[in-house]
Amino acid sequence: MMKRKLVATVLGMSLVFTMFNFQAGQAASAAAPKAKNVILMIPDGYSTDYATNYRLYAGKHSSMDPHLVGMVKTYAADSPLTDSAAAATAMATGFKTNNGMIGTTPDGKARKTILEAAREQGKATGLVATSTITDGTPAAFSSHILSRAQEIEIAPQQLERADVILGGGKSYFLPESLGGKQKTRNLIEEAKQSGFNIVDNRDQLMAAKGGKLLGLFANSEMASELDREVTNEPSLREMTGKAIEALQTDKDGFFLLVEGSQVDSAGHYNDAAWAMKDLQAFDEAVGLALEYAKQDGNTLVIVVSDHDTGGMSVGGYGQIGAKPEILQRVNASGGFMASKLNADRSNVKEVLRTYASIELTAAEEAKIKSAKEAMPAINAVISEHALVGWITYLHTGVDVPIYAFGPGSELFRGLHDNTDLPHLIAKTLHINFGGGAEK
Incomplete structure (x- = not known):
């Protein structure tokens, strides 16, 4: 008899706790912070060793450091070492895929990206990168293709899905007759006809007005920050600022992807000075984004790498210290x-x-x-x-740090898989992501 009463009591208490947790969950969901805008910033190839070496190089904390909230797992569907295409696809769609694939799962199905979901909700969208804009990371948020090498096919898809496009890769938008890689299409002229303001150097960018903007500042990837002064290319900070300026005119808000692509390039070449200088350029862009978010109050800024490149170390060569x-x-x-x-x-x-x-x-x-x-x-x-060591010219499989500031930033605390990110962003924006539904 006593056992039956005890069981009934436990069941009753369990029911009360379940109801309480359900109601608390409903209240928490209803009270979840809502962001109007999201700025997702990716220092390609960055990891904790880059973070430490950069802090030593700069002689101070980065603008990211105060906003560290967790770590992110990076592996691809077919390998513990991801490339940028697979990592960005995971961060954009919520699905793992094979290295080299863009916006599609290993079975070849195209999956909706968080950029596309934001666009469906009426938000303006933008892409900024210092690589070719058609490269793995920006491509994965704005296109669907079986191979990242198909940059000729990626370019027109980006024009359909983004209102601001700034970076390198002009050759992928021009016809062969003008020295480009498109067979016959002049995508720059098509963009102009559809309302884009076209710019191709720093001065034109800084003077540009209007909501739709296409700026392609190099035929291939842009110059490293160390070498940029011998070009007429804008800095990553300047491109980020101009993108925000253009996108914020949309009353429904915006989603902006910014990639510091050259950090990865430096890692592949084991060029420590290049890596630090381009991290400095990226840090300045992050600082500008954070300043905007603090003033605006409705903007979530997320900084997260796609993978580590080079296996950089702090110290090495049998010596203790750093220089x-x-x-x-x-x-x-x-x-x-x-x-x-x-x-x-x-x-x-x-x-x-x-x-x-x-x-x-x-x-x-x-x-x-x-x-x-x-x-x-x-x-x-x-x-x-x-005294900066390296272990490879390729990628490694280590977890990478994630930083967040603004409405919903607490959702990014802890250890996440990279596939979690678009769902958390959608939750913060209060938009229907559809779980990365098949396109």
């Missing part, structure tokens, strides 16, 4: 320095002295002279001087 001052003195990328070498590389000491403030030893001079390719050898010497 960020070495990287602070470098004023050109390893590729730029290699381009300044004469045919027999007899001026290598002068080039490293001029562009890296490094006096080469005889052994280092010989190493660069005898290397099959000069650039990797130059980068290796600079990294060793700065």
